[in-house]
Amino acid sequence: MSFNVPSGDAPAFDVDVAIRRGNRLIEARFTSTAGLTALFGPSGAGKTTVLDAIAGLLRPERGHITIAGKTLFDAGQRIDLAPERRACGYVFQQARLFPHRRVRDNLLYGERLAPADRRFMTLQEASAFLGIGHLLDRWPRTLSGGEAQRVAIGRALLAGPRFLLLDEPLASLDAERRDEIMQVIERLRDELRLPILYVSHDRAEIDRLAGDVVPF
Amino acid sequence: MLSSEEWQIVLLSLKVSVAGVGLMLPLAFALAWLLARVRFPGKVLVDALVHLPLVVPPVVTGWLLLIAFGGNGPVGGWLDRMFGITLMFRWTGAALAAAIMALPLMVRAMRLSLEAVDTRLENAARTLGAGPWRTFLTITFPLSLPGILAGAVLGFARSIGEFGATITFVSNIPGETRTLPLAIYSALQMPDGDAMVARLAGISVALSLVALVASELLARRFGTRGGGHVL
16 A cells, blocks of 8 residues: 655754753754654653644744754744644554544544645545554544554544654553554554654664664 | 412523523633633632632622612613613512522533543644634533533522522512522511422422432533543
8 A cells, every 4th residue: 555645855853942841941952864763762751742842732942843844843933833733643642532522533533624635545544554444433432552542543644744743652552452553653654654753762662663763 | 289470480580590591601611711721810819709609698799789780880870871771670680690699600510621621632633733713612612511511500500599699689579580589588478378488499499409410410421421520
């Protein structure tokens, strides 16, 4: 299966930010051209904070965020796109499915809002890609951890993202499910060619998945 | 079983409570949202003011309404001049008194349910392309709906029982401002009013019970779909 994802020659990620959290200052600086870039380091180091800043959910104190040639934030130039304008596919550590919507409506939430030229997958394609076709009429609370995480990935993909942020997507899963989601991520990396920023504190995951590793 | 006079009292009570709660609903929700989600200077004071009717003697609330909304009061005079609206000694004034007294309970229930909505879900909606308004309408509002409804029903139950502020502000006029509690009070003064007191008291208890059960069932019904739990 192949999908037509727009891609440019610019570095996938060009990030240099300082983010204030209480009395801590979390700093990150990296550029990467790899398909999958990993932020690797111990829990509590501020990796999720960096993802939140890239998604526009937190505002850095200074610096810039440019992804695949598009500037999302630049303190010097006073650029700060709202989260809904960043076209970022964010898969959170917990799936964060909307509890009052069935799986189908969770999947279509972002799809309905995405401009036609940014979509690269239909609901059917995403369901087949992730093996979740049989779950469409279920409520999120009836899903296992692995199922919920696959739906969350599908929901992010259907919104037509220009890049993906994956925040320890394997953390809440048992060994068998981890392998299943790991294979999905490998296919995202190899078949979709979307820039992926992947947060983990697990060396084995990083060795298997990442092109570039940013120690954190 | 009920005389036509008693039916009139029940219907007037329902009218006053429904109008009062309906009038107050948007304001109560706005206050709940403000208190649950926004940081601003003077928040403690706003919070205290909202709760004031809960702790101040109701007769004081009624007296304050009288000063503000009476014929010569700043608000009452303005309403009269601009729109020809009079609240004093009218059922609309009783609705206002009931609404003010119900406000704290409504705001509390709504605020709790808004605080129970996981802001991380709202953030997820933002990253999926929804602006702040769409996020509110598709995520925040439906997830807090049980609390909004529970708050409205709770406010309705409180309104049905409103006595002190009402009798102070709009007096006890048969057919206009004589709601259930006021009618019970009047019947108690009459030598042969015992049977009427019993019937009206029974209706008061039944109405309150129905409202409370309804608010609990509403909360549960939505709760099973994964929304917040309120009461």
